[in-house]
Amino acid sequence: MHSRIQFMEELSRLHHDILSMGTRVEENLAKALEALRSGDAALADEARAGDGAVDAMQVTIEDRAAVLIATQQPVAGDLRELVTVFKLTEHLERIGDYASHLAKAAKRLAKEPYPRSISPLVAMAELEISMVRDAVAAFLNRDAELARACAARDDEVDASHKAFLEEALDFVRENPDKAQQGMRLIRASAWLERLGDHVTNVCEAVVFMVEGRHVELNE
Amino acid sequence: MKRERATDPFDLAVETGETSWALETKGMCVDYGAFRAVKDLTMGFEKRQVTAIIGPSGCGKSTALRAFNRMNDLIPGCRTEGQVLFHGADVYAPEVDPVKVRRWIGMVFQKPNPFPKSVRENILWGARINGYSGDEEELVEGSLRQAALWDEVKDKLDKSALALSGGQQQRLCIARAVAVKPEILLMDEPTSALDPISTSRIEDLLEELKARYTIIIVTHNMQQAARVSDRTAFMLLGDLVEYAPTKELFLNPKDGRTENYISGRFG
Numbered sequence: 001m002h003s004r005i006q007f008m009e010e011l012s013r014l015h016h017d018i019l020s021m022g023t024r025v026e027e028n029l030a031k032a033l034e035a036l037r038s039g040d041a042a043l044a045d046e047a048r049a050g051d052g053a054v055d056a057m058q059v060t061i062e063d064r065a066a067v068l069i070a071t072q073q074p075v076a077g078d079l080r081e082l083v084t085v086f087k088l089t090e091h092l093e094r095i096g097d098y099a100s101h102l103a104k105a106a107k108r109l110a111k112e113p114y115p116r117s118i119s120p121l122v123a124m125a126e127l128e129i130s131m132v133r134d135a136v137a138a139f140l141n142r143d144a145e146l147a148r149a150c151a152a153r154d155d156e157v158d159a160s161h162k163a164f165l166e167e168a169l170d171f172v173r174e175n176p177d178k179a180q181q182g183m184r185l186i187r188a189s190a191w192l193e194r195l196g197d198h199v200t201n202v203c204e205a206v207v208f209m210v211e212g213r214h215v216e217l218n219e
Numbered sequence: 220m221k222r223e224r225a226t227d228p229f230d231l232a233v234e235t236g237e238t239s240w241a242l243e244t245k246g247m248c249v250d251y252g253a254f255r256a257v258k259d260l261t262m263g264f265e266k267r268q269v270t271a272i273i274g275p276s277g278c279g280k281s282t283a284l285r286a287f288n289r290m291n292d293l294i295p296g297c298r299t300e301g302q303v304l305f306h307g308a309d310v311y312a313p314e315v316d317p318v319k320v321r322r323w324i325g326m327v328f329q330k331p332n333p334f335p336k337s338v339r340e341n342i343l344w345g346a347r348i349n350g351y352s353g354d355e356e357e358l359v360e361g362s363l364r365q366a367a368l369w370d371e372v373k374d375k376l377d378k379s380a381l382a383l384s385g386g387q388q389q390r391l392c393i394a395r396a397v398a399v400k401p402e403i404l405l406m407d408e409p410t411s412a413l414d415p416i417s418t419s420r421i422e423d424l425l426e427e428l429k430a431r432y433t434i435i436i437v438t439h440n441m442q443q444a445a446r447v448s449d450r451t452a453f454m455l456l457g458d459l460v461e462y463a464p465t466k467e468l469f470l471n472p473k474d475g476r477t478e479n480y481i482s483g484r485f486g
Contacts, residue, residue, distance in 0.1 A: 004483045073442050075469045075481045212471030 007072045014064060014085060015140055021057040021089065022136030024050060025096045026129055029195075032103035033125040036118065039110030047103035054096035058089045077209075084209040088139055091198040091205075095132060098195040105188040112181055116171055120164035121185070124157050124192040128199065131157075135202040144210040151203035151217035157196035164189045229308055229315045233323060233402075236306030241266040241403055241433035242287060242324070246301035249282050249291060256282040258457040259301070264403075269425055269434040271448035271465065273441055275480065279457040280437045284405050287435065288324035289317040305403075322349050325396035329408040331388035333380035333395070338363075338372050341380045341391055345399045358398055365431075366394035367424050386417025393424065397432070404428065406436040410443065422447050441481055445469045453477045 028050040035044035065085045068074065074082055102125065109118075131150050138147035165186060172182035200218045207215045225231045240263035249257040257279040264270050272280040282291065289310060291297040302309045310320045322345075333341050342359045343351075351358065359376065363369040368390040372383065380391055389409060396404055410418040425434055425447045438444050444451050445465060452462040453474075461468060461477045472478045479485055 007483070075441065075445065076472050076478045078482050079470065 007068065007074070007078070010064070010068050010072075011078075011081070014061060014068070017057065017061050017064070018085065018088060019136065019140060021054060021061065021092055022132060024054050024057065025092050025099065026132050028054065028096060029099040029102070029125060029129050029132065032099045032106060033122065033129065035103055035106035036109065036125065037122060039106070039113075041107050041110055044103040044107045044110075048100045051096050051100040054093060058093045061089050062086060077212075080209045080212060084139065084205045087205040088136075088202055091202045092132075092136075095195050095198050098191045098198075101191050102188055105184060105191075108184060114171075114181065114185060116167060118164075118185070120160040120167070121189055121192065124160045124164075124189070124196070127153060127156055127160075128192065128195055131196065131199045135199050135206070138203065138206045139209070142206075142210050144207045147203035147206040147210075148217060151200045154196040154200045154218060157193060161189050161193040227316075227319070229310075229312075229319050232306045232308030236308060238304065238307050240264055240304075242435070243304040244283075244287075244301065245304065247283070247286060247303060248300040249279070249286050250298045250300075251282075251294070252296045256457055257286065257454075260459055261301075262452065262459060262462055264433055264435055265450060266433050267429050267431070268449040269429050269436060269447055271444035271451045272435065272437045272454060273439075273444050273451060273481075274454035274460075275485070276439075277456075278454040280454045281407050283454070284407055284435060284437045285326075287403075287405055288321045288326055290321075290326060292317050322399055323401050324403040324405060325399065325401040326405045326407065327389070327392050327396055327409045330412050331385055331392050333383070333388050333391050335379065335381055337377045338380050338383070338391060339376040341395050342398045345395055349399050351399075362394040362398040363391075365397050365428065366390040367420065367427070368394055384417070386413050386420060389413060389417065389421060390424065393421075393428070397428070401432065403433045403435065406434065408438055409436065411439060418443070441469075453480060455480070 028047045031043050031047035031050070034040065035047060062085070065082050069082055131153055134146055134150040137143070138150060168182050168186050168189070172179050175182070197218060204215055204217050207213075207217070225234050243263040244260050247257060247260040248255060260283055272284060274280045285291045286299050287303055291299060299311060303311060305320070305323065308315070310324075334344060336344070339359050342362050343355055346358055360369060363372060368387060371387060372391075375382075380388065383391060393404075410421050413421065422443065425436070428434060436444075436448065448465045450463065451465045451468045453460045453468065453476075455476055461472060461474045463473070468477065469481060472481065
């Protein structure tokens with residue numbers, strides 16, 4: 001059936017673009033993380049500049065998915081997949097924004113070094129890079145189990161956020177004159193925590209796509 | 220006015236038989252000679268709901284639909300087994316007159332088929348042969364209004380029905396079907412010969428008609444089934460594969476064959 005072949009080809013192109021978008025978000029997040037670790041301002045700028053491409057990819061993918069819905073009128077699994085595309089791109093775009101915010105925070109941190117450890121922030125970002133990769137892979141491979149396992153790792157993100165929060169509040173209490181710096185870092189930690197929630201939402205959407213039922217993976 | 224108690228067993232069942240389904244089939248099989256077109260169909264149709272039957276060509280959906288009001292009786296070599304229960308009475312019981320069955324279970328066909336008579340006569344014909352003795356003008360207007368056609372034809376009631384557009388002719392056929400006050404309307408691809416605007420009118424009409432009638436529609440157009448029906452049945456090679464609320468069937472079908480068909484992977 002001709003239209004079915006065309007539909008499958010278009011879907012395959014969408015998959016390719018989603019993989020590109022996911023990879024781009026992952027790269028930006030990795031650059032922001034490296035900037036956080038090393039204080040490399042140029043890398044932080046690269047991470048921030050890369051967000052424009054992510055935004056543009058979202059628009060392109062969503063437009064193409066909308067055209068597919070209008071022209072092919074998908075149902076059942078095909079429809080669930082296209083609905084998931086919209087959710088996926090929206091969350092990836094937000095994740096990209098958080099990567100960009102993190103890069104900005106890394107630049108400030110380079111100018112005004114934090115005397116204590118930022119290892120919980122680094123741990124969160126490292127974990128989230130792999131979570132973004134797995135969430136996109138779960139979508140592309142229609143793998144609900146991978147999505148569930150990926151979402152489960154958000155607990156580790158939350159634990160790191162909590163640990164960093166306590167540490168940073170302690171720092172602010174002891175160094176009231178550095179309260180602004182402490183608050184900036186707390187905010188960065190909160191972004192990373194929210195980023196993990198967006199990955200979890202992607203995973204929930206993937207389970208819906210594969211199994212046709214809504215699940216809550218972020219209990 | 221006091222009505223006389225029905226004496227015919229089928230009329231009596233219609234008058235007194237209470238069932239949860241508007242229509243129910245039990246082990247219904249339909250054969251064309253040696254070929255079994257519908258196999259062991261057991262299903263119930265909800266009252267005042269639209270049920271769509273979908274499936275690829277030759278799956279038995281139209282044959283099943285026509286079996287519900289004994290239209291297949293007119294086809295030589297066609298034989299029906301099992302039961303089709305209306306108010307608990309089997310429409311295939313030997314004493315039942317198929318004309319009576321069709322008075323309660325009306326049908327609208329794929330191609331509009333008005334009689335080559337005036338609009339008014341088209342409405343009155345069925346009612347008259349069923350012994351209607353009420354106000355004819357009232358019946359004509361009421362039926363045409365139910366079919367959302369009154370405003371378009373009120374000034375040409377005495378003109379030939381064949382002068383109407385295809386979409387109007389089909390609505391006239393619906394008006395003709397409802398004029399005898401049936402309980403169930405069977406529709407066999409009622410919009411496949413119509414343009415998109417006429418199709419949309421008929422689809423809107425179904426939503427209004429279901430307040431009064433149980434509608435069973437066979438359609439090739441899956442989007443139409445998804446739009447207009449409350450429940451959908453998917454048939455394949457004479458079997459009922461899946462029967463579920465429409466939203467469920469089109470979003471999350473349980474059977475892989477349903478998914479493949481509605482997604483266009485075959486058919």
